[in-house]
Amino acid sequence: MKIGYAQTVLTPALDRPVFLAGFGNNRRAENIHDDLFARVLSISDGSTTLVLCALDLIGFFQVDVQAILKMLASDQVFKQANPHVVIASTHTHHGPDTMGLWGPDQKTRGVDEEWLNLIKPRIVTTILTALADMRTARVRFTSVHVPGVAKNARNPEIVDDELTLAQFVAEDGNPLVTLFDFPCHPEVLWDHNPSITADYPGFLRAEVEKITAAPCIFFSGALGGMMTPDVRDHSFDESQVMGTRLAQEGLRALAGLAAEPVMIQYQTKIIKARLTNILYKLAFIRKLLPDIRDKAGRVTSQVGLLRIGGLWLVTVPGEMLPKLGLAVKQDLLKAGAQVAGVIGLANDELGYILPAEDFKYPWNPFNPGNHYEETNSIGKEIGPSVMAGIGSLL
């Protein structure tokens, strides 16, 4: 088994207006607290190659992922490796708008297209770099519960506080790359924060890198409705405490585990779901979002099942609610996984992925009360469709 790694900074310059994504409109970035990254891990077992890319962004649509795949397709190194590619967003709420919903007002798109077009070739180069320089590795993996850092603001009784972990090591045992996956919105800093930051995953990665002297890649798990940091002041101190604690507990769980070379596998399944949310339709009319519907009003996306030996991760095209995330992990373990996890916002961002029985579209979507997640979801069909897709992969 071989792995490669590369990263690049995505942070936009502040010489032009940068609208921060998440929360409300017209949140302009005033300064940069810490950089936003594209981080890429490539893994190959000799027959299958996989590229895992994590972006410190609110979300990255399928159309943007396809633009990157198109650029990659013309490269000889890429053609030869012929890898599966997963591009996922961490969903930080303190980076530039990459979707369109958070411009200066509710009728103006917040995306700086020039910057978005600038980062795509940089992500391509980073992926190619990770594929070009691969070295022999083994992997250890596990998971650990870290209670008290995250809460569920929608259904307090349903909390997923499990870190899913993998560490790739060289033949001499030294760490090469550590992978962390945790289901919680990167929004410690909350809506008043004018600083660009990767939020707690940034602090998490810094701590892991300090301890292991090797890069760390972070993915967000089933962070939907509404896994959020359990903090009081929404401060950088709290963001650091959360990131540092997760880093230390994760590394402690990995310490001493045997590492071995493993086979990898990635299968995907196309899914379809009807788009019924009136707010999305309004955003299409206002040209805030690209209209992704087919003639029947349906959206096409994909789910995936990734196996790194006994570590099985499903990839889902949005923000899965923890109830579904917990169910999926149980299904994976039943099907033979030793360790299970979810990579959210993978190769798409269709908003919240809710269990059908919990889906209740509010009478007034502008004042949704306890049903905010439904107003940021394409519709009721996406949850069952994602679950059916994963079911067929298993």
Ligand SMILES: [Zn+2]
């Ligand atoms: Zn969200």
